[in-house]
Amino acid sequence: MPVANVDLIDGDLRYYSYNPASKDQLDQISELISANLSEPYSIYVYWYFFHQWPQYCFLVSEKSSEKILGVIICKVGPHRDVRMRGYIGMLVIEPEYRGRGIAKKLVKLSIEKMMEWDHVDEIMLETETSNAAALQLYELFGFLRTKRMHRYYLNGSDAYRLILPVLDRLATRIGFLDRIVDVPAGVV
Amino acid sequence: MLEGTRALEIGNERLDTGLIKLRPSEILFDSSKGRPMDKVAAVMNELLNSFMAWVNGLALLVTMLSCRYVYDLLENFKRNYKIEEADFINTRMHPKGYTPEDSEESQYVNIVLRGYTIGLIKVLSIFLKIAMDVLYEEEDITTRSMDLNYFCTLSVEQVEGPLDEAISYLEKKPHVPFQREALLHLMLVKNLLKLSISMNERVDLFNARETLDVSHLHESVEILDELRTYQYVSLPESLFSRFVQVDCNNRHIPTSNVTLSSTEAIDILRGIVTSIQEVLLQIPNIQNEAQLILYLQHSIGEEMAHSASAIVRGFFQLFFIRDDKSICGLDETVGSLALRSMSSLCLVANSISDVDSWHIENTSDALTVRNDCFAKVSLLFDDIDSAFYQKLSVYGNNRCRQRQLLNRNLVLWDSLQYNAEVVEMHLSEYGIGDKLIQEGVPDQPCLAISSYIYYEKLCMMTEVVLTGFEQDTYRPSEAHMMYWYASELFAHTHQHLAGRLKEINSSKLKWINNMSKKIKKAKGPKKEALRSTQKRLVEEAVPILEENLAAIEQYLVPVSMTQYYLCRAVSMSVQLLEHFVKLPDTNSSLATPEKLYSLRMKPWSSIGTPELPPYERYKESNNIPETLAKYEGEALSRMLSKIITSVETKLDTVKKSVDTVMDNFEKDEKIKARYHFDDNRYMKKWQKEVVSTCDSYLKELEACRHFTGTEKHRLRSKKGHSRLFPIYYLQEV
Ligand SMILES: CC(C)(COP(=O)(O)OP(=O)(O)OC[C@H]1O[C@@H](n2cnc3c(N)ncnc32)[C@H](O)[C@@H]1OP(=O)(O)O)[C@@H](O)C(=O)NCCC(=O)NCCS
Numbered sequence: 001m002p003v004a005n006v007d008l009i010d011g012d013l014r015y016y017s018y019n020p021a022s023k024d025q026l027d028q029i030s031e032l033i034s035a036n037l038s039e040p041y042s043i044y045v046y047w048y049f050f051h052q053w054p055q056y057c058f059l060v061s062e063k064s065s066e067k068i069l070g071v072i073i074c075k076v077g078p079h080r081d082v083r084m085r086g087y088i089g090m091l092v093i094e095p096e097y098r099g100r101g102i103a104k105k106l107v108k109l110s111i112e113k114m115m116e117w118d119h120v121d122e123i124m125l126e127t128e129t130s131n132a133a134a135l136q137l138y139e140l141f142g143f144l145r146t147k148r149m150h151r152y153y154l155n156g157s158d159a160y161r162l163i164l165p166v167l168d169r170l171a172t173r174i175g176f177l178d179r180i181v182d183v184p185a186g187v188v
Numbered sequence: 189m190l191e192g193t194r195a196l197e198i199g200n201e202r203l204d205t206g207l208i209k210l211r212p213s214e215i216l217f218d219s220s221k222g223r224p225m226d227k228v229a230a231v232m233n234e235l236l237n238s239f240m241a242w243v244n245g246l247a248l249l250v251t252m253l254s255c256r257y258v259y260d261l262l263e264n265f266k267r268n269y270k271i272e273e274a275d276f277i278n279t280r281m282h283p284k285g286y287t288p289e290d291s292e293e294s295q296y297v298n299i300v301l302r303g304y305t306i307g308l309i310k311v312l313s314i315f316l317k318i319a320m321d322v323l324y325e326e327e328d329i330t331t332r333s334m335d336l337n338y339f340c341t342l343s344v345e346q347v348e349g350p351l352d353e354a355i356s357y358l359e360k361k362p363h364v365p366f367q368r369e370a371l372l373h374l375m376l377v378k379n380l381l382k383l384s385i386s387m388n389e390r391v392d393l394f395n396a397r398e399t400l401d402v403s404h405l406h407e408s409v410e411i412l413d414e415l416r417t418y419q420y421v422s423l424p425e426s427l428f429s430r431f432v433q434v435d436c437n438n439r440h441i442p443t444s445n446v447t448l449s450s451t452e453a454i455d456i457l458r459g460i461v462t463s464i465q466e467v468l469l470q471i472p473n474i475q476n477e478a479q480l481i482l483y484l485q486h487s488i489g490e491e492m493a494h495s496a497s498a499i500v501r502g503f504f505q506l507f508f509i510r511d512d513k514s515i516c517g518l519d520e521t522v523g524s525l526a527l528r529s530m531s532s533l534c535l536v537a538n539s540i541s542d543v544d545s546w547h548i549e550n551t552s553d554a555l556t557v558r559n560d561c562f563a564k565v566s567l568l569f570d571d572i573d574s575a576f577y578q579k580l581s582v583y584g585n586n587r588c589r590q591r592q593l594l595n596r597n598l599v600l601w602d603s604l605q606y607n608a609e610v611v612e613m614h615l616s617e618y619g620i621g622d623k624l625i626q627e628g629v630p631d632q633p634c635l636a637i638s639s640y641i642y643y644e645k646l647c648m649m650t651e652v653v654l655t656g657f658e659q660d661t662y663r664p665s666e667a668h669m670m671y672w673y674a675s676e677l678f679a680h681t682h683q684h685l686a687g688r689l690k691e692i693n694s695s696k697l698k699w700i701n702n703m704s705k706k707i708k709k710a711k712g713p714k715k716e717a718l719r720s721t722q723k724r725l726v727e728e729a730v731p732i733l734e735e736n737l738a739a740i741e742q743y744l745v746p747v748s749m750t751q752y753y754l755c756r757a758v759s760m761s762v763q764l765l766e767h768f769v770k771l772p773d774t775n776s777s778l779a780t781p782e783k784l785y786s787l788r789m790k791p792w793s794s795i796g797t798p799e800l801p802p803y804e805r806y807k808e809s810n811n812i813p814e815t816l817a818k819y820e821g822e823a824l825s826r827m828l829s830k831i832i833t834s835v836e837t838k839l840d841t842v843k844k845s846v847d848t849v850m851d852n853f854e855k856d857e858k859i860k861a862r863y864h865f866d867d868n869r870y871m872k873k874w875q876k877e878v879v880s881t882c883d884s885y886l887k888e889l890e891a892c893r894h895f896t897g898t899e900k901h902r903l904r905s906k907k908g909h910s911r912l913f914p915i916y917y918l919q920e921v
Binding site for chain 2: 156
């Protein structure tokens, strides 16, 4: 299905696609993330995501406001040439708005769009082993912890890799799959 | 996540080192300036603290290198990489040809502190080498060197000059306050430098007559214990700063400097020294391959991986497997260990590894066939060597990596098994390779090599399953499934041991006995030859075969049985607990249970034998909650009680079975000789862990008997008695 702008109202809140032309949105996003994630991200990271996958950044605001309360940033690409992998890079909800189901909605929206627009086989992400809120949230959707990584983050904490299997090819070890696409090395 | 994440970004305070504000005193710090001994001792102490902060995983840039003495010295060393150039004179501050004043305080800095700093940097360089050779960047340690050379190109002897000069200078000044502290720091470094010698010590594995020299480590511990009692004055102002982050070739984001307290630093270093000492003292005590594997699994792979510094793990790896693939530097190699390992399970005097015994049959072109068979066997043994190398290389890693490497080894050992089967079957067509001799069954190839590989693979498979619990990779709702799968694998292991592996050894014994009949029938030189072969086999092979049989029957079989029951009982216990959990709302899940099962089982899914049980089999074998859901009221209580009792019985069986294993272990001399190591510590630990785990679940089950059914529970896990068996329990919500 072709990519289309998302713009939905749910109660008092509006869920919508990021507008790559808006400098204000970019500033707000980077501020929100920088204030709420331990890992420092440079502007290049945002450029990297927004340049190739602007359609996979969704925002939340009050219906009547431009102020961004929540953001999710994702990307999609072939994984080792054999699978389509969706990746949730960042997810933050403004602290006062947490616990109201906003993250749940953003995650669901992103996954649905990645399935719809890119037919992903799996969705992947990493999170700190101590981030109970994020683990609980993702595991509600069926994400499994597939790997623990020793001291993955700059702050020295371990991480889990989480994967949500969407299609069947996921459960086969990489070396046993046929190639799905020809992509130049180093794209993802 | 991405390379770019940690890249520098101009203009962003969190990401641009150019925006770090430095005080004038930080910029103008003069390293060559004289200082009293109390300050010098304080600097030495702090340098050690920051060194340990690096060992603990932080970047050099924010630890040791943030000290101006270190930075200035290394910058100067860069001029021509000669140790004489490594001094404290900052050439941006002082004109060419400048020499520091000739005062006593100046000598404290430019002789004593310089000797110390040089020595400590060389210790750092030994650690850096360990890190770069075998550790994982960032996850174990951070080696980013900022384009500086930490005397890696110089030998220990080359840097010892300034250190020795500092020591003899200071020894002549016993009355200067803080002389003792400073001297101890210097002696500590001198001892630590000997680690590079320790790392290359050679051990005649399994035959060592002497212990290794660990006096320098012993002395280091004594020094550290004395250092622990001292207090220091404040540090010179601006000594540690972010100057270096701004000044050196830095592509990284600004970060605060980090140090540790002296107590923390001494604890870490003392831990490193004592752990290395332990390794050096223990390895010569190991008597055989079986003990070595136990030592690697328990002391190194588990205990050390959990508690020791990454540096110790790295030291161990380099000490254990040398560049030439020798083990501990002498006659033993990866290949010889692999052969020992096969021999102590099932490959004893097998004709497949004895080319002289090959009598090629069924062909007109015997020579070509013989050469072809020889090439195939050689190649197979080469592959076994590499796979065994991969197996041995796992233990020195951090626990997360160990699991990943094991996971990778599964694929390797699975295809190795396939290759081995092909080769062994092919060779058996020409009568090469031993046969199974069973009453009433025609002889069939024993496939000793494939059988060994299959056994190793099964052990790895279960280890990957169970270490998932240790790493908390399973949700509570997956626990019963993974213990069930572990029990399936233990059942396969048990079957393999009690079946084929036992048969291979006993068939060989029978075959050797049967030789007597052939000898009787034979005549002349053939009779003599047969007789001497039998004599050799009786002397050399029979004892090993008997030991193997004892090990299999009295130890390996009962252990795999115990583990089978344990995993099955725990799986059932958890299922029972799940009955009391309000079923989670699965509506929000975007994946079907079958898909989740397949994903969870992915590491084992490509394995040919044993094949992964299909989802339906898993559901059929784990149906306690579904069964209970069919009942209500009294009938439910009765059913519940019945199941609880049956699980309790299983747990009791496990406890009894552990006792049997321990009994065998104490009684059987053959087993004792092979497996008793370090006061049989590992087995005692296993016994305690299993029994306590059973007791914990018996308690949880007892609690279940008293639930009314109206409580609301959540399934949770808590630390258990073994890392592989956390205890799942019900928590009221
Ligand atoms: C994680 C985060 C995005 C959740 O946002 P949120 O909008 O509060 O989450 P929701 O209200 O949608 O909650 C969804 C589910 O997550 C779980 N959850 C959320 N917060 C939780 C908490 N503090 N503790 C435990 N579980 C929590 C709950 O299961 C909840 O579902 P339920 O209420 O139906 O049980 C938010 O806490 C956040 O921004 N944290 C900081 C940034 C971060 O850690 N991002 C994730 C990195 S990958």
